[in-house]
Amino acid sequence: MPGVWFDELSVGQLFQHPIRRTVTEMDNVLFSSLTHNPAQLHLDEEYCREHTEFGQRIVNSCFTLGLMVGISVGDTTLGTAVANLGWDEVRFPKPLFHGDTVRVETEVIELRESRSRPDQGIVTFRHRAYNQHGDLVAECKRSGLQRKRPAG
Structure with a gap:
């Protein structure tokens, strides 16, 4: 099981995730279409060339967050998560474009024992995504309910 048990985590622990992903035009157009988001910023290249400071389409921020x-x-919660409790402080300081390659790091920023579930705890992660130039393109805090290592 690749995920980490709640009791194996420590505040300040930093994960440099080895998976990187190059974002394609198909990713952006399909995600925007599947979520019924008709924003020209994601779908209309000519509009973006003529009317935006970017000069090209930008990747849907909800796709960026999900990615x-x-x-x-795989490194943090696979097989150990009970539930995602929420996202806070979601930010997109720079746009992501088709062809950009994303790398991600995750820091454990808070741990709390569950008062109602003695075999679980609440973990808060700070996720940060960077493009191939090292520019921060997304970050958020994410809280989740995580299993402790089973007794035995």
């Missing part, structure tokens, strides 16, 4: 968290799962 950032998804890349982290």
Whole structure:
């Protein structure tokens, strides 16, 4: 099982996730279409060339958020998560473009024993996503309910 048990985590622990992902036009267009997001910023290249400071389409920020968290799962919560409790302080300081390659790091920023579930705890992660130039393109805090190592 690749995930980490709650009692194996420590505040300040940093995961440099080995998986990287180059974002494609298909990723952006399909995600935007599947989620019924018709924003020209994601779908209309000509509009973006003529009317935006970027001069090209930008990747849907909800896709960026999902990709950032998804890349982290294998090293942190795969097989040990009970539930995702929420995302806070979600930020996109720079846009992500088709062809950008994303790398992600995750820091454990808070741990708390569950008062109602003695075999579980609440972990808060800070996820950060960077493009191939080292620019921060997304970050968030994510809280989740995580299993402790089974007794035995």
